[in-house]
Amino acid sequence: MSVLVYIDTADGHVKKSSLEVLTYGAKVAEQLGTSVEGVVLGTTTEDLSALGKYGVKKIHHVANEAxxxxxxQVFTKVIAQAAEASGATVIVFSNNLSGKAIAPRLSVRLKAGLVSGAVALPDTSNGFTVKKNVFSGKAFANIAVSTQVKIIALNPNAYQTIAGEGTAEVVALNAAVDAAKIKVTNVTKASGEVPLAEADVVVSAGRGLKGPENWGMVEELAKLLHAATACSRPVADAHWRPHNEHVGQTGVAIAPNLYIAIGISGAIQHLAGVNRSKVIVVINKDPEAPFFKAADYGIVGDAFEIIPKFTAAIKKLKGVA
Amino acid sequence: MKILVCISKTPDTTAKIAFTDNNTKFDVNGVQWIINPYDEWYALVRAIELKEKDAATIIHLVTVGAADAEPIIRKALALGGDEAIRVNADSHDSFYIASQIAEVAKQGGYDLVLTGKETIDYNGSSIGGMVAELLDLPYVSLATKFELAGTKATITREIEGGEETNEVELPVVVSAQKGMAEARIPNMRGIMAARTKPLKVVEPITVEALTAVAGFGLPPAKAGVKLVDAENVEELVRLLHEEAKAI
Known part of the structure; x- marks a missing residue:
């Protein structure tokens, strides 16, 4: 018996969301009186044994370049083999892009009940239930899983990473790897920018900024805070900003520690994508903007006056010129 | 080319979210129902665009639900699509629903199964992946573009901080999100035509659900916004640093 965590990587590097699921998986294992193991697919340049500081005892590494x-489809079959090798009764994924693609497949393959979008540790006092967000963050549901093997896909930023001491034993898993039916022909990445879904801080702006030429100050602020930039739907629809920056009901749903909304009124569709943020700051010149009702902190004022002052104040705090 | 588009009925985005029966059921009182936006705007509209390019394309729609799902499936037919199939079952968990869709897909022999990236009620993002595994087909999730040349699909999907182009031979299961197509409104001709399009009702296959909702709840209300004077922006930075510990 064990808890198995899928350690997601990109370009051979362990993703930040993987550290969250490792910490989470270790806690679940503690609850169940068992140990946590991990599985890594593909070659990596990182020292996997160092992940032991997040509580993982043993890592199955399928170091196959394929x-x-x-x-x-291929990943699911390999993870199923790792689940068997580790005798996993609970398998944990990040509910990130890879998790959303693999976890449902693995659920079918292992006939294991899946809770996707989990936001808390399982309640094992009476059966096995896991809290997840539903209705785009407007409510939650407790999902009871009755199958022998259970799969949890944990929402990014829902569980805080805790690093302690420890080293993991890394073992090579010689799994059968099918030929992929999907051929990756091109990858484009915006270099140097913080990926929106994983960002701790997000600086977002809306129509209040009046035009794409005014985004310089948003980008400057974001850079200062190591934040990702985002925008509202009208801004993406007007092609002021790329579509992948659109947060909201029909765009990306995010849950950063800090969400700063500048010149966004806060339509219900927008709120549905950001209401899981821990702290929300709204800057809007309209005191009646509905976003203020969902905010923790707010300033009623003109973005073009507030943002430079805000940026200057943060520079002062951080001691940068 | 034969496409199956999965359609789900969801509460309108602005619907009031409340629960009944000791917080075990969604309160449907006064709720307006819509086609799940991801299913409609991205999956269905892209299928219609493919049919506009190649008239030989056949589009079937599938929904799993009781008779009260029919207005939604008719509305989807008004946008486009040749016929619809309703699996006559109350919705259970995503595995149950995916199993019903996979059964319909097996019967119909489709080249492409399209779903929205998630429903806006349960936010599971699971149906596409489950259907793909049940059919033992490749799955491209969270796709933003879909192009077809013969039997080869070129699909762009989102990855963290960028995008990736995939090539895959049909048949394939794809979940669609923003970028895939532009939202459309049904026209009068479409609405009239939808009335006479075939809507088949089939009975569900026997499947055990893997999970069940034990209860719902609402998140605690926000304490209320703390407003800072526009002349005192430094105070906001102080609060974010010292009180919220967010920067």
């Missing part, structure tokens, strides 16, 4: 490209 797994450096993602194909959910």
């Amino acid at each position: 797994l450096n490209n993602f194909d959910a």
Whole structure:
């Protein structure tokens, strides 16, 4: 018996969300009186044994180059073999892009009940129930899983990473790897920017900024805070900003520690994508903007006056000129 | 080319979220129902665009639900699609629903199964992956573009901080999100035509659900916004640093 954590990587590096699920998995294992193991697919340049500080005792590494490209069908079969090797009764994924592609497949393959979008540790006092967000963050549901093997896909930023001491034993898993049916022909990444879904801080702006030429100050603020930039739907629809920056009901749903919304009124569709943020700051010149009702902190004022002052004040705090 | 588009009925985005029966059931009182936006705007509209390019394309829609799902499936037919199949079952968990869709897909022999990236009620993002595994087909999730040349699909999907282009031979299961197509409104001709399009009702296969909702709840209300004067922006930075510990 064990808890198995899928350690997601990108370009051979362990993703930040993987550290969250490792910490979470270790806690679940503690609850169940068992140990946590991990599985890594593909080759990596990182020292996997160092992940032991997040509580993982043993890592199954399938260091097969064929797994450096993602194909959910192939990955599912390999993770199923790792689940068997580790005798996993609970399998944990991050509910990130890879998790969303693999976890449902693995659920079918292992006939294991899946809770996707989990936001808390399981309640094992009476059966096995896991809290998840539903209705786009407007409510939660407790999902009871009755199958022998259970799969949890944990929402990014829902569980805090805790690093302690320890080293993991890394063992090579010689798994059968099918030929991928999906061929990856091109990858484009915005270099140097913080990926939106994983960002701790997000600086977002809306129509209040009046035009794409005014985004310089948003980008400056974001850079200062090591934040990702985002935007509202009208801004993406007007092509002021790329579509992948659109947060909201029909765009990306995010849950950063800090969400700063500038010149966004806060339509219900927008709130649905950001209401899981821990702290929300709203800057809007309209005191009646609905976003203020969902905010923790707010300033009623003109973005073009507030943002430079805000940036200057943060520079002062951080001691940068 | 034969496409199956999965359609789900969801509460309108602005619907009031409340629960009944000791917080075990969603309160449907006064709720307006819509086609799940991801299913409609991205999956269905992209299928219609493919049919506009190649008239030989056949589009079937599938939904799993009781008779009260029919207005939604008719509305989807008004946008486009040749016929619809309703699996006559109350919704259970995503495994149950995916199993019903996979059964329909097996019967129909489709080249492409399209779903929205998630429903806006349960936010599971699971149906596409489950259907793909049940059919033992490749799955491209969270796709933003889908192009077809013969039997080869070129699909762009989101990855963290960027995008990736995938090539895959049909048949394939794809979940669609923003970028895939532009939202459309049904026109009068479509609405009239939808009335006479075939809507088949089939009975569900026997499947045990893997999970069940034990209860619902609402998140605690926000304490209320703390407003800072526009002349005192430094105070906001102080609060974020010292009180919220967010920067």
